[in-house]
Amino acid sequence: MADRTMTVTVSRYDPERDSAPYLQPYQVPWSEKTVLLDTLQYIKDNLATDLSFRSSCRMTICGSCGVMVNGEPRLACKTIMGNYQQGMVVEPLAFFPVERDLVVDLSHFMECIEAMKPFIIGNNRVPSDGPNRQTPEQIAKYHKFAMCINCGLCYAACPQFGLNPAFLGPGATALGHRYNLDSRDCGSTQRLATMNTQDGVWACTFVGYCSEVCPKHVDPAAAVQQCKAAGALDFVASVLHCQKKCKEGSHGHAS
Amino acid sequence: MATRRKPYIREVDGCWWLRRPFYRFYMLRESTSLFAVWVSLYLLLGLLCPSTFLKLLNNPIVVLLNLVALAAAVLHTWTWFGLVPKALNLPEACLGKIVKGLWWTTAAVSVIFLLLAIF
Amino acid sequence: MKRTNEPVFWGLFGAGGMFTAICAPALILVLLLLPTFGGTAALGAFFGTTWGRLFLWLFISLSAWCGLHRIVHCLHDLKLECCKGAHTLIYLIALLVTVLALYGAFATCG
Numbered sequence: 001m002a003d004r005t006m007t008v009t010v011s012r013y014d015p016e017r018d019s020a021p022y023l024q025p026y027q028v029p030w031s032e033k034t035v036l037l038d039t040l041q042y043i044k045d046n047l048a049t050d051l052s053f054r055s056s057c058r059m060t061i062c063g064s065c066g067v068m069v070n071g072e073p074r075l076a077c078k079t080i081m082g083n084y085q086q087g088m089v090v091e092p093l094a095f096f097p098v099e100r101d102l103v104v105d106l107s108h109f110m111e112c113i114e115a116m117k118p119f120i121i122g123n124n125r126v127p128s129d130g131p132n133r134q135t136p137e138q139i140a141k142y143h144k145f146a147m148c149i150n151c152g153l154c155y156a157a158c159p160q161f162g163l164n165p166a167f168l169g170p171g172a173t174a175l176g177h178r179y180n181l182d183s184r185d186c187g188s189t190q191r192l193a194t195m196n197t198q199d200g201v202w203a204c205t206f207v208g209y210c211s212e213v214c215p216k217h218v219d220p221a222a223a224v225q226q227c228k229a230a231g232a233l234d235f236v237a238s239v240l241h242c243q244k245k246c247k248e249g250s251h252g253h254a255s
Numbered sequence: 256m257a258t259r260r261k262p263y264i265r266e267v268d269g270c271w272w273l274r275r276p277f278y279r280f281y282m283l284r285e286s287t288s289l290f291a292v293w294v295s296l297y298l299l300l301g302l303l304c305p306s307t308f309l310k311l312l313n314n315p316i317v318v319l320l321n322l323v324a325l326a327a328a329v330l331h332t333w334t335w336f337g338l339v340p341k342a343l344n345l346p347e348a349c350l351g352k353i354v355k356g357l358w359w360t361t362a363a364v365s366v367i368f369l370l371l372a373i374f
Numbered sequence: 375m376k377r378t379n380e381p382v383f384w385g386l387f388g389a390g391g392m393f394t395a396i397c398a399p400a401l402i403l404v405l406l407l408l409p410t411f412g413g414t415a416a417l418g419a420f421f422g423t424t425w426g427r428l429f430l431w432l433f434i435s436l437s438a439w440c441g442l443h444r445i446v447h448c449l450h451d452l453k454l455e456c457c458k459g460a461h462t463l464i465y466l467i468a469l470l471v472t473v474l475a476l477y478g479a480f481a482t483c484g
Contacts, residue, residue, distance in 0.1 A: 015261035071275060097262035105262050141344060159278065160368065162267040163450065193375050202380040205447045206338060207281045222341040229342050230386060235381035262436060269453035270480075285448050291441030292404060295434050299471060302430065302478030312410050319404040328398035335395040357396070365400035372404040372422050 005029050006081065008039055010051070013089040013098050019100060023089065024048070036079040036090065037065055040102070042084040060215055063151030064088035066093050067102050073213045093156035095165075095199035109152050112168050115194050116176030121187025138183040145178035145223050147216040154210035154220050166199040170220030173201055177223040180230065192227075192234045201227045284334045290327035293320055332361060383443050383465065390440025397433060431479040435472035442468045 008028050013021035028039050028046050037055055044051045056062040058077050065076040069089040070084070081088075096104035125132055154170040161167045176195065180188040195201045204224045211221040258363075272278040301308035311317045336357050340350040420426040442464050449455050 013263055015263070016259055021263060094265070095267070097264050099260065099262055103428070140346070159267070159271050162271065163453070193377075196377050196381075198380070199375050200376045200378070202384070205285075205451065206341075207278065208338075209275075209277050209281075212277060218340070222344075225338070225342040226344050228381075232381040232385055233377075235377070238377065239483050267453075272451065282448075282451075283446050285451070288441035288444035288448070291390075291398070291437045292445070294398065294406070295437040295441065295471060298430065298434050299475050299478060300403065302434070302475060309409075312406070318407075318410055321402060321410070325399060325402045325407060328394065328402050331391075332395040332399060335391050339392075352407045362398075364396055365403075368397075368400040368404045372408055 001253065003029070004031070006085060007087060008043070009087070009089045010040075010043065010048075010102070011089075011128050012048075012051070012101055013092075013096075014050070015100055017110060021092075022101055030081040032082055034081040036067070036069065036074075036076040036081060036088075039081055040076060040090070041208075044214075051102075053099045063149035063215075066153050066156065067091065067152045068094055068156065073156035074152060075153070078215055081196055095156055095158070095162035096152070104152075106152055108165060109150070109155055109235065112172035113150065113175060115168070116172050116191055117181070117187060118175045118179055120179065120182065120185045121190065123184050123186060132184050135182055141183075142178045142181035145174045145181065145218055147177055148178075148218050148220075149216055151215065152216075153213045153215065157207075157209040157213040159209075160203050160205060164199065166204055167203040168195065168197075168200045169203075170224060173227055174218050174220040174223035177227050180227075188230070189234075192231055196231045197229050198235060201231060204228070284330065287327040287331040287334075289333065290324040292368075294324050294328070297321075383439075383446075386436070386439040386468075387443040390436035390438075390443075393432065393436045394440060398437070401433060427479040431475045434475040435468075438468045439472040 005027050007025050009023050009025045011021045012018070012024045026043050028042055030039065034041045037058060040051065040053050040055075044053075053065065053067070053076070055065040055076065057064070060075055060078050063075070066073060067076050068074075068089075069076075069079055070087075070089055071091075071092060071094075078092075080190065084160050092098045092102045092104045096106060096108075099105050103218065123132070148171055148243075150171065152171065154174075155161050158167070160169055176191045179185045180191055201224050204221075204222060205227065211217075211219045214220060265314060272282045297308070297311075297320075300311075338356055339357065343350060343353070345353075423429055446461050446464050449460060
């Protein structure tokens with residue numbers, strides 16, 4: 001790295017030793033090109049060999065290295081040290097349980113992704129039918145919501161997830177919405193059933209910080225609002241459908 | 256072997272929104288609802304008991320509440336029109352036109368009310 | 375999975391939010407502030423008509439539904455949910471405002 005040094009304060013937590021996380025300052029060198037992920041690796045190599053953090057691609061694709069930087073959810077590989085010369089506090093992603101140091105338990109997020117069934121449902125085309133073409137307009141409908149890298153920054157930005165750990169959350173909703181909007185998919189009924197619960201999209205109050213911190217500009221807050229609109233239509237349809245069924249039922253009984 | 260995991264849960268307290276400017280502005284936006292309810296109740300009083308409504312109109316506390324309610328209503332309009340495009344999955348250009356249309360409608364309604372009040 | 379009835383309240387919140395976003399600033403200025411600061415309340419003629427009273431009824435009730443819906447969620451945000459019935463009670467207040475405004479707008483007419 002280089003000539004200048006700065007202080008980086010890192011949250012440490014060893015579940016076998018500590019009762020709660022604590023902050024530990026480290027003196028680290030930096031240059032114009034240094035990103036936080038380099039700095040964390042420097043600390044692990046030179047100052048605290050037991051420091052735990054997640055990372056993989058180093059280029060904003062894998063979504064592994066999410067941390068809180070001065071209280072803001074960020075990817076470590078996308079955070080330039082030169083912008084934090086006044087000081088930097090690095091903590092594990094907010095609202096998730098802390099496993100160790102900067103590593104959090106993302107199980108809830110993963111379960112929500114699974115619950116959204118992020119794959120094409122109910123399309124019975126076969127390979128001999130040829131490619132399933134879409135127009136640019138059909139792709140534009142969902143393309144923005146398809147850019148998610150599952151980094152979880154939006155969950156760490158969402159106070160509603162903090163207040164209600166059962167909340168479906170922004171990222172998973174955006175992913176479900178992406179498939180609901182896909183012209184090749186017929187599974188929106190299944191996904192809307194999950195979305196239309198108390199812990200589904202309706203726990204959202206449109207704080208909007210999720211879209212602010214998303215490194216891929218997916219705009220999950222917009223996805224959630226659009227799912228609320230779709231969910232409200234689905235609600236009306238269900239009420240009408242129910243009434244229809246009752247009438248059919250009574251007809252059947254009378255005859 | 257028993258697990259050595261001991262996940263640390265950081266409890267969220269009722270003051271979470273004080274810690275970031277973005278959250279503070281969210282709470283400011285939500286707090287406009289208090290004044291929406293105030294205006295609603297005060298106008299309801301105007302319908303049910305016009306004499307009391309008129310008498311209170313010059314009460315300094317009521318004047319202050321109404322002034323803050325005006326500011327809150329403007330903030331509500333501004334934030335609401337900012338959020339409307341999020342609920343619609345339409346091309347950018349289309350959304351721009353819709354928001355512009357909403358502002359023009361608001362301007363037109365406001366001018367009509369002012370004209371009705373003056374003449 | 376249990377379907378929530380939140381869309382009903384969200385629908386009223388949305389309708390109220392849009393209606394007040396367009397009308398509230400002018401209405402507050404004209405009905406609540408201009409009379410105080412020397413202006414005349416010449417709107418009596420408009421709000422005496424059926425359309426005027428319908429407008430007032432819509433404004434009062436939708437404003438209450440919109441505002442109280444936000445307050446319900448704010449109680450959750452601030453961890454102030456004292457009891458399970460709080461939501462129901464607040465929505466009942468909105469319903470009461472709606473009914474009273476309907477009565478005030480049309481039953482006391484003339």
